[in-house]
Amino acid sequence: MRRSAVNVGIIIFFVIISVFLYNAGKGYNLLVDNKAITIDGQELQPYAWVNVDVSTSKKPVLLKAGGRDVVFVIGKSHQIHVEIMDEQKNVIKKIEKKFKLTRQSGDLLSIPALGSDVSQWIQKR
């Protein structure tokens, strides 16, 4: 009886560890978008230049208006750093935001929506 309880406990322990490792190690390909987007009837224009750095990604992404790139991130919780720049690449605005990827959330990060403080800045592809 006691031995069975220990065995079941060990199995449950490894299942929990597996779930933790799955969430901690899962990689996601996120699209970083600096394109025009319409959300709830509101049309948002792209910025001239944006420099986007997502935590756990290897290097920041520089996008001009209409540009799109892919960043590979590990895990669900991240912080995004955005530098919005003008045509001469002078920084006019900096944004820092924490976000969490879920099953329901998408994998497309719209920088125009983020810059305009729209709540649905993470879209599905």
Next chain:
Amino acid sequence: MMTKKSSFQDNLSHFFVSNAVPIIFLALSAVAIPISRFSTQYLVQEMLVRLARDSFLVLSLLIPIMAGMGLNFGMVLGAMAGEIGLILITDWNIVGIPGMVLAMIISTPLAVLLGWMCGVILNRAKGREMVTSFILCFFINGVYQLIVLYGFGSVFPIKSPDLVLSRGFGIRNVTNLENIRKCLDNLIPLSIGGVAIPIATFLVIAAFCVFVVWFRKTKLGQDMRAVGQDMDVAEAAGIPVERTRIISIVISTVLACYGQIIFLQNIGTMNTYNSHEQAGMFAIAALLVGGASVTKATIPNVFIGVILFHLMFVVSPMAGKYLIGQAQLGEYFRVFVSYGIIAIALVLHAWRRQQDKDRARRALRGNA
């Protein structure tokens, strides 16, 4: 005087006979290294990489030898289980150390099941364990290929299009393990004089060595030694012989599974249908090159064997190119040496057993 001299000669010849294989490899290496013109730094780097990559697999062979099961060709079953774990974590896109550990956890139940099955079959083939496990590998290889070539993508869903063949099911010939490539090796990076040392991997190997030393002192370890020495006496002493033999094979299979995962994270790519085939042969050949036998193997045998065996692999292509203009000599060596060394070791083992019996008889009679 004559007695002392003949005793010294006797001991010397016993030493050379007991360590014939490592001595031959050492001599071959001493000849081939200068001909190959490799620098010392290059050879040291290669040997460190191969020690880190292969030692775990070779260490997994120690426990069945202790239990008298001989050389466990069934470790290939563990390698296959590890590869299935790696395919799954690659599909799920789990990266780094979490991916590697998750692959180990996922493949453990499968390795336990395969090890148990192997142990049960070997119990029905007492005295013929090595050839039975050798043939069992071919059978399970067929089952593995059936599952991977037809099951994955159809019965077991695989989402990643990079993994699946163009027909929609079956895994591609080469699985890219970029997600876990060198994750353990680079966990604690260290470079001395331009030579990179995978500290984390060596720590894992050291922990395994400590585990082997500790295990030998436990009751189960002592039971295995008793079973390995004489099954009938062990049975009479109340040791559950068949259960102990099964446990030794299960432990070896699970450790071979982890060893294969460590091996493949170093390589970074996996030949889905071939990677495991040579795992057993090379590991066993390396252990035998290190001076181990079918009935006795120690931790130093593992490391000496891995170094000497892989030293030949590294230097023989270039030595062959400079000697006879054919770099393919290396490839020929790879197969010839692996099979040849196992054959030599088995023959030497039988001959040494006869020699030991003669020595024991002479010692009892005295040098009359």
